[in-house]
Amino acid sequence: xxxxxxxxxxxxxxxxxxxxxxxxxxxxxxxxxxxxxxxxxxxxxxxxxxxxxxxxxxxxxxxxxxxxxxxxxxxxxxxxxxxxxxxxxxxxxxxxxxxxxxxxxxxxxxxxxxxxxxxxxxxxxxxxxxxxxxxxxxxxxxxxxxxxxxxxxxxxxxxxxxxxxxxxxxxxxxxxxxxxxxxxxxxxxxxxxxxxxxxxxxxxxxxxxxxxxxxxxxxxxxxxxxxxxxxxxxxxxxxxxxxxxxxxxxxxxxxxxxxxxxxxxxxxxxxxxxxxxxxxxxxxxxxxxxxxxxxxxxxxxxxxxxxxxxxxxxxxxxxxxxxxxxxxxxxxxxxxxxxxxxxxxxxxxxxxxxxxxxxxxxxxxxxxxxxxxxxxxxxxxxxxxxxxxxxxxxxxxxxxxxxxxxxxxxxxxxxxxxxxxxxxxxxxxxxxxxxxxxxxxxxxxxxxxxxxxxxxxxxx
Numbered sequence: 001x002x003x004x005x006x007x008x009x010x011x012x013x014x015x016x017x018x019x020x021x022x023x024x025x026x027x028x029x030x031x032x033x034x035x036x037x038x039x040x041x042x043x044x045x046x047x048x049x050x051x052x053x054x055x056x057x058x059x060x061x062x063x064x065x066x067x068x069x070x071x072x073x074x075x076x077x078x079x080x081x082x083x084x085x086x087x088x089x090x091x092x093x094x095x096x097x098x099x100x101x102x103x104x105x106x107x108x109x110x111x112x113x114x115x116x117x118x119x120x121x122x123x124x125x126x127x128x129x130x131x132x133x134x135x136x137x138x139x140x141x142x143x144x145x146x147x148x149x150x151x152x153x154x155x156x157x158x159x160x161x162x163x164x165x166x167x168x169x170x171x172x173x174x175x176x177x178x179x180x181x182x183x184x185x186x187x188x189x190x191x192x193x194x195x196x197x198x199x200x201x202x203x204x205x206x207x208x209x210x211x212x213x214x215x216x217x218x219x220x221x222x223x224x225x226x227x228x229x230x231x232x233x234x235x236x237x238x239x240x241x242x243x244x245x246x247x248x249x250x251x252x253x254x255x256x257x258x259x260x261x262x263x264x265x266x267x268x269x270x271x272x273x274x275x276x277x278x279x280x281x282x283x284x285x286x287x288x289x290x291x292x293x294x295x296x297x298x299x300x301x302x303x304x305x306x307x308x309x310x311x312x313x314x315x316x317x318x319x320x321x322x323x324x325x326x327x328x329x330x331x332x333x334x335x336x337x338x339x340x341x342x343x344x345x346x347x348x349x350x351x352x353x354x355x356x357x358x359x360x361x362x363x364x365x366x367x368x369x370x371x372x373x374x375x376x377x378x379x380x381x382x383x384x385x386x387x388x389x390x391x392x393x394x395x396x397x398x399x400x401x402x403x404x405x406x407x408x409x410x411x412x413x414x415x416x417x418x419x420x421x422x423x424x425x426x427x428x429x430x431x432x433x434x435x436x437x438x439x440x441x442x443x444x445x446x447x448x449x450x451x452x453x454x455x456x457x458x459x460x
Contacts, residue, residue: 003028003429007440010387012448013394017386017427020063023325023370028431033343034362035350035424041396043360044333049308052331052364055389060313060327061229063381064104069113069132072106073139079105080139082377096154097376100228103158106136107165118173126173126182130189133166160202161221163193168218231324232314238307238328250294258287306330313370325370327384334363342437343426346457350424390444397421397446418445426457 003021010016021028036042071077083098110133117125141159170186177183197203203217261283269275307328315324336347339361347361370382401416423442428435439457443450 003431003436005030005427005429005438007425007427007438007452007454009449009452013389013391015388015390015442015449015452017384017388019384019386020381021368021384022381023375024368024431025371026369026431028368028429030366030368031428031430032364033339033426033428034364035347035426036360036362036393037421037423038359039396039398040393040421040423041359042362042393047362047393049331051392052362053308055392057387057389058233058311058327059385060231060233061383061385062231062376062379063383064101064108064229065378065380067105067109069109069129069136072109073132073135079378092151094377095151097228098378099154099158100225101376101378102140103162103225104229106140106162110165111169114169114173118177123182127185130185134189137162137166156200156202157221157224159200160197161225163197163202164218164221166190167193234312234314235309236312238310242306250291253294254287254291257290258283261286307365307367315374315376324374325368327369328367329365331362331364334361336361342435343428346426346439390449394444394446394448397444399446418447420445420450 003019006018008016008018017032019030034042065079067077067079072080079098079102083095083102113129114126117129140162167190170190174183174186174190203214261279265276265279265283269279307330309329311327311329312323313325313327336344339347366384366386368384398419401418404415404417406413406415420443423444425440425442427438427440429438430436437457439455441453441455443452
């Protein structure tokens with residue numbers, strides 16, 4: 001089961017969950033269990049499903065393949081070859097995808113290597129990376145595009161995107177390093193790129209007067225180039241048919257009860273009598289309440305086995321059958337005794353440290369299934385980004401600070417401390433008949449997430 005899972009802090013109120021996986025013919029199930037302390041009062045009544053989904057955001061895209069600048073300059077590079085093949089075959093749609101994919105691979109390699117070498121202060125590696133960046137740009141610009149106005153526009157946009165990212169990455173690097181050989185080499189490359197942009201009538205990035213326009217332009221071309229990676233989604237409510245069948249059966253059951261009362265009262269009291277009328281009114285009242293009660297009880301029990309939403313994943317490359325996979329989601333509060341043995345032992349361990357400290361357990365489940373036969377050339381993995389907004393979960397956090405005293409020499413110092421709350425997160429990935437667990441401790445205050453720490457998972 002080759003699945004990569006990362007949970008990190010996106011900003012002070014949002015938690016980001018990243019999963020990387022290969023196409024799965026068999027369903028891959030991901031469960032995230034939230035163990036909430038009593039003080040936050042996150043329960044089924046105070047935090048209903050619609051509120052959870054309102055603050056949940058999902059994005060699905062293809063994963064950018066890992067390549068180094070050295071690999072991109074190789075004569076037999078796989079992704080350069082894919083682009084050349086589409087030019088020869090004159091396949092417009094695949095050409096645009098291969099071109100934009102190559103630009104994303106180059107930008108990823110550029111930022112990764114330049115930032116790593118700058119942080120490690122490796123002069124020779126930075127200079128070598130600069131030479132390789134120029135070589136990749138020359139190789140990209142030497143490619144012959146397919147005839148057509150749309151193809152020329154696509155090539156010019158990708159060319160401008162690569163040039164802009166080189167300039168932005170180099171300027172960010174230059175701002176953090178002292179004067180010297182590295183800075184002069186990078187400044188020279190930036191000047192050459194600005195001259196190339198002026199010569200080819202691209203928007204300039206060296207003019208302060210066009211700052212806002214340049215930022216807007218860079219955002220648009222970045223969205224165009226990265227758009228080939230993202231999948232379109234169509235979300236619909238799951239279990240609608242089952243819900244209507246249950247409601248129909250509940251209505252039929254209550255109607256049968258009302259008809260039995262009607263037949264009995266007709267035989268007992270006869271037609272057009274006061275007793276018959278009273279029995280009919282009573283039968284209608286019981287029928288109405290019985291229908292509502294049976295609907296709620298039956299659907300509540302059945303909903304434990306149904307998903308809340310189903311999302312179809314669609315690719316812009318496929319015109320006839322664009323759907324390439326589905327994601328099903330469900331969220332529900334569960335009782336600790338309903339957990340599996342592994343999680344029940346974990347819950348018991350947490351309770352032993354602080355008796356009755358965790359009041360509720362929230363489970364978010366996502367089931368992922370995709371086709372393995374329609375992956376684009378050069379791509380073999382998906383990446384799913386999920387953002388959980390915790391703002392509403394923290395609405396009951398204390399706004400009152402408490403004093404903490406400590407001694408510094410002969411002085412006693414008082415410091416006001418915010419009350420913090422631990423939220424335990426346990427991620428479970430199930431696929432190919434095996435399950436894997438990861439444990440995180442999330443420390444939060446009224447002002448948001450303070451820190452997140454990955455702890456070892458021990459269920460013994």
